[in-house]
Amino acid sequence: MTSTDPSMNPGAPATGSRVAALEARSIVKSFGTVRALRGASFEAYPGEVTALVGDNGAGKSTLIKAMSGVYSPDAGEILVDGNAVRMSNPLDAAGLGIETVYQDLALAPDLDAAANVFLGRELRRLRFLTDQAEMRRQTAASFKMLGVGLVQDLRVPVASFSGGQRQSVAIARAAMWASHVIIMDEPTAALGVIQTGKVLELIDTVRARGLAVVFVSHNLPEVLQVADRIEVMRLGARVARFRRGEADVDRLIASISGAYANEVTA
Ligand SMILES: Nc1ncnc2c1ncn2[C@@H]1O[C@H](COP(=O)(O)OP(=O)(O)OP(=O)(O)O)[C@@H](O)[C@H]1O
Numbered sequence: 119m120t121s122t123d124p125s126m127n128p129g130a131p132a133t134g135s136r137v138a139a140l141e142a143r144s145i146v147k148s149f150g151t152v153r154a155l156r157g158a159s160f161e162a163y164p165g166e167v168t169a170l171v172g173d174n175g176a177g178k179s180t181l182i183k184a185m186s187g188v189y190s191p192d193a194g195e196i197l198v199d200g201n202a203v204r205m206s207n208p209l210d211a212a213g214l215g216i217e218t219v220y221q222d223l224a225l226a227p228d229l230d231a232a233a234n235v236f237l238g239r240e241l242r243r244l245r246f247l248t249d250q251a252e253m254r255r256q257t258a259a260s261f262k263m264l265g266v267g268l269v270q271d272l273r274v275p276v277a278s279f280s281g282g283q284r285q286s287v288a289i290a291r292a293a294m295w296a297s298h299v300i301i302m303d304e305p306t307a308a309l310g311v312i313q314t315g316k317v318l319e320l321i322d323t324v325r326a327r328g329l330a331v332v333f334v335s336h337n338l339p340e341v342l343q344v345a346d347r348i349e350v351m352r353l354g355a356r357v358a359r360f361r362r363g364e365a366d367v368d369r370l371i372a373s374i375s376g377a378y379a380n381e382v383t384a
């Protein structure tokens with residue numbers, strides 16, 4: 119049985135007071151006969167971590183790809199700072215200051231870590247020469263900040279990295295370039311305890327810089343620890359949202375499984 123109380127919408131922002139840095143409104147996206155998103159909405163605010171949770175297949179990654187220029191929605195709107203935007207590819211999102219760590223990573227395996235970090239944004243010494251040394255220096259500094267203990271030479275292709283090391287390269291890249299919104303789809307899933315701690319620290323740092331942080335995770339204690347707000351998706355739509363302190367693990371599980379909702383869905 120579902121208990122729905124639409125009058126109570128605790129995770130919703132106070133009306134009129136704040137504009138979301140990134141918002142999805144009633145997004146619909148189908149893949150053939152699979153309706154991955156059926157009117158999905160989402161909001162993330164500046165200087166806050168918004169966690170997006172939901173069961174496998176709930177549509178989280180699809181929604182993130184719709185908000186970062188990978189997929190164009192069949193219907194619905196994406197807004198940045200309250201203005202509707204059209205993004206045809208991730209470079210359009212990057213132009214709006216939005217960087218994403220995808221669950222399926224999207225690194226170039228044959229390139230080294232620094233080349234991946236600077237892919238499409240290479241530093242140049244002269245017009246045609248890339249400044250490899252400076253790109254490696256900045257990448258190494260960024261890895262150091264993240265606590266990425268890459269034993270290998272920075273010149274080896276990332277294909278030879280472990281899953282967790284590749285994840286760290288993708289996170290470092292996003293953290294270096296994001297100026298407005300950083301979206302991380304299960305960034306800690308492949309990481310060990312120490313690197314997970316570093317990613318959570320990085321999230322704090324990025325939030326303190328005033329960015330909106332979107333964080334997908336199945337680790338509910340981790341979500342409760344780091345998130346200012348939590349939005350729950352189920353079957354391609356938002357079913358609940360909570361502010362910090364309003365949810366606990368049981369309530370999140372109830373929302374994820376459909377036993378609880380505080381949002382009316384289409
Ligand atoms: N490229 C695609 N082609 C076909 N179907 C897809 C595609 N991407 C996602 N889907 C389908 O859309 C639905 C939502 O998938 P999505 O990856 O967004 O879920 P998710 O919430 O990220 O799940 P998980 O927690 O497992 O990562 C699933 O039924 C999935 O099979």
Ligand SMILES: [Mg+2]
Pocket residue numbers: 178179180221303
């Ligand atoms: Mg996913």
